[in-house]
Amino acid sequence: MKFIDEYRDVELGKKLVARIEQLSKRPARLMEFCGGHTVAIMRNGIRQLLPPTVEMLSGPGCPVCVTANADIDKAIALARLPDVIITTFGDMMKVPGSYSSLQKVRAEEADIRIVYSTQDALQIARDNPTRSVIFIGIGFETTSPTIAASIFQAENEGIRNFYVLCLLKLCPPIMKAILDLGELKLDGIVCPGHVSAIIGSRHYEFIPRDYGVACVVSGFEPLDILQSVAMLVEQIESGKPRVEIAYRRGVKPEGNITALKLMDSVFEVSGADWRGIGVVPASGLKLRKEYGRFDAELAFSVTLEPVREAKGCICGDILRGVKTPNECKLFRKACFPEQPVGPCMVSSEGACAAYYQYEIV
Amino acid sequence: MDDEIILLAHGSGSRLSHELIEKNFLPPLANPLLAKLDDSAVFDLSGRLAFTTDSYVVSPIFFPGGDIGKLAVCGTINDIAMSGATPLYLSLSFIIEEGLTLGELKKIVSSIKAAAEEAGVKIVTGDTKVVNRGGADKLFINTSGIGIVPQGIDISGANAKVGDKIILSGTIGDHGIAVMSQREGLKFSVPVQSDCAPLNKLVSQMAEDSSQIHSLRDPTRGGLATTLNEFAKQSKVGIRIEEGKIPIHDGVRAACELLGFDPLYVANEGKLVAIVTADDAQMVLAKMKRNQYGAEAAIIGEVTDEYKGKVIMKTRLGASRIVDMLSGELLPRIC
Ligand code: SF4
Numbered sequence: 001m002k003f004i005d006e007y008r009d010v011e012l013g014k015k016l017v018a019r020i021e022q023l024s025k026r027p028a029r030l031m032e033f034c035g036g037h038t039v040a041i042m043r044n045g046i047r048q049l050l051p052p053t054v055e056m057l058s059g060p061g062c063p064v065c066v067t068a069n070a071d072i073d074k075a076i077a078l079a080r081l082p083d084v085i086i087t088t089f090g091d092m093m094k095v096p097g098s099y100s101s102l103q104k105v106r107a108e109e110a111d112i113r114i115v116y117s118t119q120d121a122l123q124i125a126r127d128n129p130t131r132s133v134i135f136i137g138i139g140f141e142t143t144s145p146t147i148a149a150s151i152f153q154a155e156n157e158g159i160r161n162f163y164v165l166c167l168l169k170l171c172p173p174i175m176k177a178i179l180d181l182g183e184l185k186l187d188g189i190v191c192p193g194h195v196s197a198i199i200g201s202r203h204y205e206f207i208p209r210d211y212g213v214a215c216v217v218s219g220f221e222p223l224d225i226l227q228s229v230a231m232l233v234e235q236i237e238s239g240k241p242r243v244e245i246a247y248r249r250g251v252k253p254e255g256n257i258t259a260l261k262l263m264d265s266v267f268e269v270s271g272a273d274w275r276g277i278g279v280v281p282a283s284g285l286k287l288r289k290e291y292g293r294f295d296a297e298l299a300f301s302v303t304l305e306p307v308r309e310a311k312g313c314i315c316g317d318i319l320r321g322v323k324t325p326n327e328c329k330l331f332r333k334a335c336f337p338e339q340p341v342g343p344c345m346v347s348s349e350g351a352c353a354a355y356y357q358y359e360i361v
Numbered sequence: 362m363d364d365e366i367i368l369l370a371h372g373s374g375s376r377l378s379h380e381l382i383e384k385n386f387l388p389p390l391a392n393p394l395l396a397k398l399d400d401s402a403v404f405d406l407s408g409r410l411a412f413t414t415d416s417y418v419v420s421p422i423f424f425p426g427g428d429i430g431k432l433a434v435c436g437t438i439n440d441i442a443m444s445g446a447t448p449l450y451l452s453l454s455f456i457i458e459e460g461l462t463l464g465e466l467k468k469i470v471s472s473i474k475a476a477a478e479e480a481g482v483k484i485v486t487g488d489t490k491v492v493n494r495g496g497a498d499k500l501f502i503n504t505s506g507i508g509i510v511p512q513g514i515d516i517s518g519a520n521a522k523v524g525d526k527i528i529l530s531g532t533i534g535d536h537g538i539a540v541m542s543q544r545e546g547l548k549f550s551v552p553v554q555s556d557c558a559p560l561n562k563l564v565s566q567m568a569e570d571s572s573q574i575h576s577l578r579d580p581t582r583g584g585l586a587t588t589l590n591e592f593a594k595q596s597k598v599g600i601r602i603e604e605g606k607i608p609i610h611d612g613v614r615a616a617c618e619l620l621g622f623d624p625l626y627v628a629n630e631g632k633l634v635a636i637v638t639a640d641d642a643q644m645v646l647a648k649m650k651r652n653q654y655g656a657e658a659a660i661i662g663e664v665t666d667e668y669k670g671k672v673i674m675k676t677r678l679g680a681s682r683i684v685d686m687l688s689g690e691l692l693p694r695i696c
Contacts, residue, residue, distance in 0.1 A: 010605065013678040036621070043623070045680020220618075222678055337688035348621065358682040360673060 009223065016226040017049045024053040024233045029185060031321050033175065034192035035062030035349025036220050042358035044222040046229075054233065057184065058354075060174060060274065060319040061192055063139045064091045064347035068273040070307045071167050072097035075136050077302035078165060079110035084300075085128060086112040087121035088136040095343045098308040118150035125154070125162040134296045137164040142194040144168050144285060145259035148266035151287070151294050163296040166286050169272050171195050172203045173283035177274075179211045183322050188214035188232035190225065193247045198263075200255025201243050208241035219247035266291055275343065276316020313342035318351050325355040332356065363464030367457050372491025382489060385466060389474040394450075394485040402485035404450065406509065411446035413437060414505040420498050422469070424543045426535070426555030430469035432630060433502040434476040434484075435559045436581070442561040443577045443633065445516040445568060446508035448480065453487040454503040459494045469500070480559035482506070513572060520575035521596035525664040526642035528635045530563065530649055531556070531657040533585050534613040537627035542616065553612040558631030563652045567635065571645050576636035579629065583687045586625040588634050589672045590686045600672045602662030602684070626687045636664060 032038055038058040041047060047056055060066050076097050079086045086102065093103040093114065106112040111131075115121050118135060125133035137147045147164060154162040171192060179186070191204055196217045204215045214235035218228035228246040235241050245251050263285070272284025287295045309316075312330050317323040325331045325344070335341040337353055344352035370377045387396065394402045415437055422429040434451065441448040453473065457466070477484055539555040560579065568574060576596070580588035585607070593600045609624050617624045631654060637645050642660060649655030667673075672684040 010677050010679075017678070043676075043682060044678055045676045045682045046678070048680040049678060222676075226678075357685050357688075360668070360671075360681060360683045 013223055013226060016223065016230050020054065020226070020230050020233055021051045023230065023237055024051050025237060027053050027055065028187045028233055028236045029055045029057065030188040030190060030229065030232055031057045031059045031184070031186050032190040032225075033059040033061040033171065034190075034195070035065065035347065035351070036194065037061070037190055037192070037218065037225060038351050039349055039354045040220050040222060040225055042354040044225075045358075046222060046225055049226075050229065054229065056229075057186075057321040058318070058324070058351040059189075059321050060178070060277070061140070061171070062344070062347050062349040062351070063143070063169070064095055065315060065319055065343045065350050066169060066274050067092075067095070067138055067167055067343065068275045069098050069309060070273060070304070072101075073099070073304050073307060074297075074302065075165055076100055076102060076105055077304055078134055078296060078300055079105050079112055081300060081302070083131045084111070085124060085131050085133045086110065086136065087115045087124055087133060088112065089116075089138070090114040091347045092136055092138065094340060094346045096310060096340065099305060118146050122150055122153060122159065122162060125159050129161060132161050132163060132299075134163045134165055134300075136167070138167045140169055140171055140192070140195050141198045141263070144263045144267065145198060145256075148262045151266050151291055152262070154294060155291070163294055163299055164287070165296040166267075167272070168267065168285040169274065170269070170283050170285065171199070172206075173280060174274060174277070175204070175207060177277060177280045177283065178320060179207070179213065181320065183320060186213050187236050188216070188241070190228050190232070191215050191217040193217060193219045193224070193250055196245075196247065196251045196255070198256050198259050201245050201251060201253045202255075204243045208243060212241055214241040215243040217243075217245045217247050217251050219250060274319075276319040310341045315342035315344045315352070318344050325352040328352070332361070363462065363467065365463045367459060367461045367463065367466065367491055369459050369491050369493065372457065372489060378489065385463070385470055386487065386489075389470050390477070390484045392483045392485065394483065395487070402450070404485070406449070406507070409510040411441045411444045411508040411510055412505070413440040414503065415440060416501060416503045418498065418501050419540060421540075421543050422465070422499050424555055425539045425552060427557035427630070428469050428472050429500055429502055430473040431476045431557050433504045434473050434480070434482075435557050435630060437504040437506040438480045438482060438559045438561050439579045439633070441506050441508040442564040443516070443579055444510060445514035445564065445574070445577065446510040447565065448482050448506050448508040448561050450483055450485045450507045451477065452505045453484050455487070455489045456497050456501040456503070457489065457491045458497040458499050459491055461499055466500075476559055480561050511568075514568065516574055516577050518576050518578060518592050518595040521592050521598050521636045521664045522575060522638070523598055523664050523666045524639050525575055525636045526639055526660050527589070527600065527602060527662045527664065528637060528642060528646055528649065529585065529607065529659055529661045530560070530633045530635075530655045531631075532608040532610045532613065533580070533629055533632060534617065534624040534627035535610060536630040537584070538613045538616045540628075541620070553610065553616060556629055556631035558654050560631065560633055560654055563633070563649065563654045566648050566652055567645050570648070571637065571641040573638040573641040574635055574645065575638070577633055579633045581630060582628050584624070584626040584628060585634065586623070586672065586684045587686050589684065592634075592636060593672050594670050596664070597669055599665040599668035599670070600662060601665050601667070601675070602672065603675045605677045606659055606661045608657045608659055625684060639663075
């Protein structure tokens with residue numbers, strides 16, 4: 001099949017594995033930033049195929065997982081307000097906040113609806129003019145343009161009861177934050193494909209320049225990932241780290257200019273609270289003043305209990321790549337997809353869920 | 362006439378209710394047992410019986426390749442067939458939301474008729490209720506079915522033995538993606554049709570020359586992965602499958618890619634998985650391939666004594682991973 005089979009061709013896959021084996025002499029520590037990559041790696045057993053010199057760590061790139069408890073608590077508090085309808089992507093439902101989850105408050109009292117796109121949320125707002133419809137805006141640069149578009153559309157159509165709880169986050173700043181922490185000593189990063197389709201590859205240039213870390217933008221098929229690993233290993237062996245794109249069918253160096261303009265007209269850069277890392281300056285997006293009336297944080301006031309973290313959950317360490325799910329004492333013992341203790345076990349792109357689902361034990 | 366809508370009064374037992382049944386259900390589904398309109402259908406049966414029931418609440422009620430009526434008939438027939446039984450009689454109970462059009466109802470009844478005829482089963486009893494707007498999602502159908510298990514047949518999810526082969530009757534994920542594409546208004550470059558179909562004749566052909574079919578199941582909700590896990594747990598064996606051998610249509614693959622689904626978990630309505638002794642596997646496979654619903658059948662793996670209770674899959678690239686049961690709902694990816 002065009003555009004898919006090429007990336008699953010078994011012979012080509014085997015050749016890439018052999019190439020990586022042949023190229024890789026010195027230890028290379030790579031991080032796949034994106035949760036989608038973590039899932040693809042686990043699902044295809046890619047770690048098993050790599051030589052012992054190549055180590056792969058999972059990074060923080062899952063929008064659900066990185067959402068801080070404080071923000072989940074806020075979403076839950078908003079859901080409890082009278083005459084509010086919360087609209088959200090399904091993955092957020094089960095994520096435990098400090099005291100409850102959206103799923104639990106929905107069962108108790110709240111009107112919370114799972115949507116597949118911001119368009120669905122807008123439609124709910126049109127259908128319920130007497131109620132306030134709040135969209136829980138989580139995600140990275142990939143989702144930001146569609147959320148921006150929904151705000152534009154609400155503005156143009158004069159939809160007055162649509163709001164966004166803006167928890168959007170940006171990838172390059174968090175990569176910088178992780179590199180600055182210095183916990184990992186990374187040699188290379190498998191850069192996120194979907195995010196890069198929007199922002200392009202230039203935003204990663206500081207990584208090889210300032211940190212000497214190799215970067216390759218990768219797609220999500222198993223061969224995409226193997227090819228990216230091969231390119232990273234090649235860069236590392238040659239001692240010349242740079243930014244390369246393996247995902248040429250999806251990513252241009254300059255990104256998607258239209259989407260970037262759209263984002264920029266609605267959002268401005270702000271600090272954001274990341275699970276396991278804390279508030280990182282300039283790593284998130286908030287609504288510009290002109291669009292302030294769509295901002296759920298400004299439109300509604302809620303009182304919040306002090307934030308609590310689940311005891312024993314090491315999601316924070318997992319998101320920073322310093323620990324793997326197997327190192328969590330609760331993993332497979334007290335924490336399961338049906339009964340998650342932390343978000344990494346809930347999200348379909350969470351590292352704990354991916355290990356749980358695909359790793360043979 | 363066809364854009365006339367169902368009113369609450371159609372379910373009230375009044376003349377309207379009688380008219381609805383006499384005009385819309387009896388003529389297409391006609392058979393002597395149903396025509397009597399007694400409180401129960403009375404008939405002779407003897408032997409080992411298979412009896413099953415299921416409710417169908419699919420939304421939307423029309424989807425590429427079928428509708429809720431075809432689904433109800435095929436689903437129940439398949440449940441009976443998976444125990445090796447020959448399905449004979451079905452009941453059909455309609456819970457209709459006020460506002461459904463008569464045209465929609467007629468279309469559904471005619472696909473019920475077609476599916477029942479194809480499978481050679483009769484609808485012998487039924488019921489109609491109409492509920493207030495909002496009380497149902499257009500139409501719910503409950504069906505029960507009865508069949509007879511031929512002598513010597515012993516098929517169960519608990520019968521899989523080490524060394525048996527696993528045969529899949531065709532491509533996976535078609536139904537789930539067809540319904541999803543309709544529901545979410547997604548347009549894929551390769552349109553996907555539901556595989557909804559009655560499988561009883563396929564099963565009887567398979568069983569004709571082989572008494573070595575140990576287990577049969579149709580992988581509906583939860584998909585192939587869930588069915589294989591059920592076999593592994595019920596039979597206390599390991600199951601090893603090969604990714605490269607599982608047939609998947611291009612359209613389903615592309616849609617799964619887009620939505621972030623694993624086709625192993627996507628629903629089917631016209632497929633079965635058979636666990637057959639190694640000796641008979643090739644013969645059963647050849648039989649299946651001659652039936653229209655088994656044309657793409659393939660041996661996808663085998664039963665092992667390793668990893669008891671688990672399903673392990675060799676990926677295309679030669680690594681191995683676990684295939685777990687689906688936990689929770691299948692949700693499209695965010696990122
Ligand atoms: S296994 Fe559960 S408790 Fe442990 S880090 Fe993962 S989500 Fe948190």
